[in-house]
Amino acid sequence: AHHFAIVPAAGSGSRMGTERPKQYLPLLGRPLIHHTLAVLCGSPHIDKVFVVLSIDDREWSRHDWSALGEKLVPLFCGGATRADSVLGGLRAIGAEVAQSDWILVHDAARPCLAAWHIDKLVRELAHEKVGGLLAVPVADTLKRADDYHRVAATVPRDSLWQAQTPQMFRYIMLRRALENASQVTDEASAMEAAGLSPRLVQGDTTNLKVTYPLDLHLAEWILQNREG
Numbered sequence: 565a566h567h568f569a570i571v572p573a574a575g576s577g578s579r580m581g582t583e584r585p586k587q588y589l590p591l592l593g594r595p596l597i598h599h600t601l602a603v604l605c606g607s608p609h610i611d612k613v614f615v616v617l618s619i620d621d622r623e624w625s626r627h628d629w630s631a632l633g634e635k636l637v638p639l640f641c642g643g644a645t646r647a648d649s650v651l652g653g654l655r656a657i658g659a660e661v662a663q664s665d666w667i668l669v670h671d672a673a674r675p676c677l678a679a680w681h682i683d684k685l686v687r688e689l690a691h692e693k694v695g696g697l698l699a700v701p702v703a704d705t706l707k708r709a710d711d712y713h714r715v716a717a718t719v720p721r722d723s724l725w726q727a728q729t730p731q732m733f734r735y736i737m738l739r740r741a742l743e744n745a746s747q748v749t750d751e752a753s754a755m756e757a758a759g760l761s762p763r764l765v766q767g768d769t770t771n772l773k774v775t776y777p778l779d780l781h782l783a784e785w786i787l788q789n790r791e792g
């Protein structure tokens with residue numbers, strides 16, 4: 565089976581508090597998403613990288629993506645939610661992929677993805693039927709709150725993981741799961757709703773999602789201090 569990446573990049577990034585969508589914010593002199601796409605396009609495991617953009621995207625065409633090579637394919641079919649954007653991408657590439665091919669869905673907003681993250685995910689899931697996702701064990705003590713922000717319970721954290729991306733599933737299973745799921749915030753939840761059990765593959769916290777302004781500084785530090 566082949567491996568393809570789908571990168572949802574049609575969000576507005578409202579929590580960043582910037583006018584410009586966060587995927588285009590400058591990070592070490594390049595748009596943030598350029599870092600994300602460079603790692604995916606540079607991976608020998610991945611055949612093509614489909615980036616799902618908003619139909620109202622005003623930025624993509626202003627930048628030069630030629631350094632990323634031939635694997636990169638922009639699709640202007642973003643939706644109202646992340647899941648809609650991914651599903652739009654899956655529908656758009658239907659004629660190009662086989663039903664059992666692997667799809668790696670990766671957030672545009674995770675620019676510190678490393679080659680070893682992809683290698684490990686692909687290696688550990690190669691013989692899985694369903695697929696799985698990168699994740700890290702939860703480090704903090706978690707509290708469930710009541711309506712008045714009082715602690716209702718402490719949630720035991722020993723079996724809790726924080727979901728990251730890439731999330732890697734077979735094309736047809738993922739498409740069917742997303743077509744039947746509503747209000748999911750990641751692909752794994754759609755698979756779970758379909759009664760399937762994705763595998764957790766342990767990554768690390770350098771693969772952070774840029775959500776708030778501080779994350780941009782952390783991402784810059786991680787990229788600058790990376791070996792190799």
Ligand code: C5P
Pocket residue numbers: 571572573574575576577587616642643644645646647649650671672673674773774775
């Ligand atoms: O908002 P959040 O950080 O969870 O978004 C995760 C990823 O999903 C981002 O890369 C964002 O651009 C993308 N997204 C999308 N379409 C939407 C909303 C978010 O492609 N409607």
